[in-house]
Amino acid sequence: MMLPSLVASDLDGTFLDTGKRVSERNAAAVHRLKELGIPFVVATGRPARWLQCLEPICDTHPYVLASNGAVVFDLAEHRILESFPVPREVCLDVAARMRERCPDVSFGVEYGIGWGREPESPLRGDMVEAEHIGHLAEITEGRPFVKLLVVSREMDSDRLAERLMDLCDGLLTCTWSMGGPLGLLEVSAPGVTKASTLARLCDELGVDISRAVAFGDMPNDLEMLREVGSGYAMADAHPLLVNAGLPRAGSHDESGVAQVLERLLTS
Known part of the structure; x- marks a missing residue:
């Protein structure tokens, strides 16, 4: 069997254990x-400021696709190499229609490394307070942003997606990656996904994506897992991935990524 041309992995629920550590x-x-x-590629929904967990592999100089592919990040130099901003006017229009349909939602934005939020939008456990706090039109004025965060205290992410994702059709890219009672949708520029940015990177590296391997566990990973030659859903993956008929990797708490790679690299 040929070796993989490239390996890409999500972080939370995939490459990291429940304690958010690299085993x-x-x-x-x-x-x-x-x-x-x-090449090893980290493809995560996390913003670039949440990558301290990668210290154990920093010396391998992995490629990092942050914010669901909206940011290409140099981990060693802590700088953004490329980003794909959300079109502001389209975003404001979609957000207004989301709020009309679900009045409880509040919004935040990721600028690349920093972020902003509306006063009523929760911190989401972020260790760094938002750079800008104000209404969505205010925190996006004159500031390019790569992701719109749509937050609900009344619905989890699955229910929120059912209610609002159709409002993005043909205008923006909408996905989700967070479990738990707090609902969170992640909205990027049209066509920007982990899969699209990974495909661009493979082209730049001259890598055959049909021989690439990827790992993930949540809806924001599904397109990437289908894009590569071998996409693995983790043992406790979201039902959307389980039902997609993808091959399965072990649990993220049992180094499921390594289990597969050890087999692929020695076969």
Whole structure:
């Protein structure tokens, strides 16, 4: 069997354990990829400021696609290499229609590294307070942003997606990646996904994406897992991924990514 041309992995629920740590086994697998000259790509919904967890593999210089592919980030130099901003006027129009349909929603935005939020929008456990707090029109005025955050205290993410995703059709890209009682939709520029930015990176690297391998667990990973040659859904993946008939990896708490890579790299 040929070795993978490239390996991409989501972070939360996939490459990280429940404690948000990189296991020694997963780190060792990434270092082995480095030895073999196989690119490793982190493809995460996390913003660039939430990447401290990657310290155990920082020396391998992984490619980082943050904010669901809206930001290409240089981890070693802590700088944005490329970003894909959300069109502001389209965003404001879609957001207004979302609020009309679901009056409880509030909004935030990711600028790339920093972020802004409406006063009523929760912090989401962020360790860094928003740079700008105000109504959506105010926090986006003159500030390019790569993601709109749509938050509901009344619906979880699955229910919120059912209610609002259709408002983005043909205008913006909408997905979700957070479980729990707080609903969160993540809205990017049209056509911007983990899959689209990974495909661009593969083209730039001269890598055959049909021989690439990827891992994920949530709806924002599904398109990426279908784009590559072998896309693995984690053991406790969202039902959308389970029902897609993808091959399965082990649990993120049992280094499921490393389990698959060890098999692929020695077969």
